[in-house]
Amino acid sequence: MTGLLPWLEWAGVAVFALTGALVAARKQMDPFGFVLLGTVTGIGGGTLRDVLLGIRPVPWILDPAVVIICAAVSLAAFVSAHHFEREGRTRVILWADALGLALFTVTGTAKALEAGAPAISAVLLGVVTATFGGIIRDMLAGDVPLALRRDVYVTASLAGAVAFALANRFVSPDLDDVIGFAVVFAIRGLAIRHGWSLPTYGKREG
Amino acid sequence: MTGLLPWLEWAGVAVFALTGALVAARKQMDPFGFVLLGTVTGIGGGTLRDVLLGIRPVPWILDPAVVIICAAVSLAAFVSAHHFEREGRTRVILWADALGLALFTVTGTAKALEAGAPAISAVLLGVVTATFGGIIRDMLAGDVPLALRRDVYVTASLAGAVAFALANRFVSPDLDDVIGFAVVFAIRGLAIRHGWSLPTYGKREG
Amino acid sequence: MTGLLPWLEWAGVAVFALTGALVAARKQMDPFGFVLLGTVTGIGGGTLRDVLLGIRPVPWILDPAVVIICAAVSLAAFVSAHHFEREGRTRVILWADALGLALFTVTGTAKALEAGAPAISAVLLGVVTATFGGIIRDMLAGDVPLALRRDVYVTASLAGAVAFALANRFVSPDLDDVIGFAVVFAIRGLAIRHGWSLPTYGKREG
Numbered sequence: 001m002t003g004l005l006p007w008l009e010w011a012g013v014a015v016f017a018l019t020g021a022l023v024a025a026r027k028q029m030d031p032f033g034f035v036l037l038g039t040v041t042g043i044g045g046g047t048l049r050d051v052l053l054g055i056r057p058v059p060w061i062l063d064p065a066v067v068i069i070c071a072a073v074s075l076a077a078f079v080s081a082h083h084f085e086r087e088g089r090t091r092v093i094l095w096a097d098a099l100g101l102a103l104f105t106v107t108g109t110a111k112a113l114e115a116g117a118p119a120i121s122a123v124l125l126g127v128v129t130a131t132f133g134g135i136i137r138d139m140l141a142g143d144v145p146l147a148l149r150r151d152v153y154v155t156a157s158l159a160g161a162v163a164f165a166l167a168n169r170f171v172s173p174d175l176d177d178v179i180g181f182a183v184v185f186a187i188r189g190l191a192i193r194h195g196w197s198l199p200t201y202g203k204r205e206g
Numbered sequence: 207m208t209g210l211l212p213w214l215e216w217a218g219v220a221v222f223a224l225t226g227a228l229v230a231a232r233k234q235m236d237p238f239g240f241v242l243l244g245t246v247t248g249i250g251g252g253t254l255r256d257v258l259l260g261i262r263p264v265p266w267i268l269d270p271a272v273v274i275i276c277a278a279v280s281l282a283a284f285v286s287a288h289h290f291e292r293e294g295r296t297r298v299i300l301w302a303d304a305l306g307l308a309l310f311t312v313t314g315t316a317k318a319l320e321a322g323a324p325a326i327s328a329v330l331l332g333v334v335t336a337t338f339g340g341i342i343r344d345m346l347a348g349d350v351p352l353a354l355r356r357d358v359y360v361t362a363s364l365a366g367a368v369a370f371a372l373a374n375r376f377v378s379p380d381l382d383d384v385i386g387f388a389v390v391f392a393i394r395g396l397a398i399r400h401g402w403s404l405p406t407y408g409k410r411e412g
Numbered sequence: 413m414t415g416l417l418p419w420l421e422w423a424g425v426a427v428f429a430l431t432g433a434l435v436a437a438r439k440q441m442d443p444f445g446f447v448l449l450g451t452v453t454g455i456g457g458g459t460l461r462d463v464l465l466g467i468r469p470v471p472w473i474l475d476p477a478v479v480i481i482c483a484a485v486s487l488a489a490f491v492s493a494h495h496f497e498r499e500g501r502t503r504v505i506l507w508a509d510a511l512g513l514a515l516f517t518v519t520g521t522a523k524a525l526e527a528g529a530p531a532i533s534a535v536l537l538g539v540v541t542a543t544f545g546g547i548i549r550d551m552l553a554g555d556v557p558l559a560l561r562r563d564v565y566v567t568a569s570l571a572g573a574v575a576f577a578l579a580n581r582f583v584s585p586d587l588d589d590v591i592g593f594a595v596v597f598a599i600r601g602l603a604i605r606h607g608w609s610l611p612t613y614g615k616r617e618g
Binding site for chain 1: 463464465468524533536537547559560564565567612
């Protein structure tokens with residue numbers, strides 16, 4: 001998957017930046033609020049992964065291309081977000097977030113394996129990469145993180161990261177990215193469409 | 207204390223993971239919400255300490271035992287938390303958190319000294335290790351962090367870290383862990399039992 | 413600017429610590445809450461910058477002077493904050509924050525350039541240094557971050573960081589700090605005084 005990796009990473013950065021900018025629209029921020037929230041969402045998960053792996057400096061310092069992508073996407077959202085009505089925007093946030101979740105699960109797990117992490121830690125770092133950008137976004141915006149709500153979310157990322165690691169080891173490094181991506185996006189997409197959730201603790205309480 | 211250190215660390219990770227999982231129960235999360243919140247709470251403080259110290263990669267990437275402990279504790283809490291009624295659960299969270307606070311104050315200060323930090327910074331890193339897992343837990347769950355509420359909390363950790371550093375230097379490295387642990391747990395335990403708080407700013411206001 | 417850099421850094425740490433302590437006063441915390449919130453606010457932005465740059469350990473571990481400054485300022489605020497009435501305190505928070513924003517924009521950009529970051533990343537790290545201490549402060553206190561509210565804030569920091577980097581390259585390294593500081597403080601100060609804001613997304617909606 002080596003050749004594809006940077007493209008998948010950039011696509012993940014762009015769609016997560018879009019979700020950050022659309023949350024900024026919902027909170028009626030100014031253009032720099034859009035850029036800040038979009039950028040933090042776009043690069044937050046990968047930055048945390050690289051800090052945990054001990055890659056220094058964090059790669060976007062040496063090559064700020066991803067930051068420029070985030071700023072451009074955020075400003076584009078600022079000038080165009082009003083074309084979506086409110087429900088449309090919520091739907092775009094959900095689906096772009098699902099796409100970013102699938103892309104970052106794959107790239108996060110791949111980069112951790114590349115850096116020499118054992119499989120179980122690589123899976124964890126894939127989930128961290130995929131979920132923490134959105135967690136930081138939601139915390140900055142004062143919302144309960146999507147990742148902690150009831151719907152199947154962390155589950156989808158975890159299943160995809162495991163599928164990626166297994167495919168990388170036992171199937172073929174040429175297919176691992178497709179398999180990992182498909183698992184996350186299918187599970188998360190079905191969960192959005194059908195309102196799936198896992199049984200929660202509270203259900204058994206009353 | 208070298209021989210005991212990993213065991214105290216694992217015990218601290220386990221009890222903090224338990225508090226994270228019980229907060230997840232209160233927020234009625236699904237099993238993966240339990241695991242995410244339990245794991246972040248269990249390893250958050252130590253991870254921040256190691257990032258600040260510049261240990262790379264963060265140790266649980268090379269040896270994910272603590273992550274497995276967190277996941278196991280969180281899932282065990284998911285299948286058993288309904289045996290406690292609501293008040294019982296709140297009490298378990300408070301006391302497990304106090305135990306974790308005492309354990310992590312000791313291990314955090316010890317690890318920072320071991321890594322060569324001067325005493326005052328080691329004390330600070332002990333407090334950071336002990337308090338930030340819970341701070342991240344409470345922020346993710348949308349609560350005001352326990353560490354910032356009025357009751358004697360940071361105070362207990364700070365007193366214990368100072369006691370540990372003094373005992374390590376002037377008494378004996380064989381007793382420092384017992385002394386540090388006892389100071390934190392005694393102060394924090396008495397504060398919980400008797401509702402102690404320090405005078406707050408507001409008291410003088412009205 | 414090399415000679416001045418540590419002094420500007422210490423001044424920035426002190427005024428940001430003051431804003432953290434005054435937010436602690438508003439939330440009626442105890443003395444250790446003041447110290448925790450003051451310290452995190454004072455050193456949070458610079459710590460994040462140094463972690464991203466990969467400087468290890470984080471400098472205040474080797475030389476905890478800035479931490480002692482934060483603790484001293486926070487305790488001084490605890491014993492004296494009641495001399496300000498509520499509105500006075502809010503005004504002091506706003507202006508001290510503006511001063512810290514200007515100081516940290518300059519020192520953050522300067523340190524990143526010194527560490528070898530390309531100009532665009534140095535500008536970004538200047539903004540990160542200047543804004544994240546306050547963002548962490550506001551999130552810990554349960555407020556919407558000042559940096560994400562409508563008034564010209566990130567804008568001021570960004571303009572000053574760009575001015576600093578341009579002055580450093582094309583004017584003179586002796587004047588870059590004065591120019592950068594003046595740009596941030598003038599823009600942010602005028603925004604506070606005249607209630608400036610950029611057009612927000614919401615304005616175009618209804």
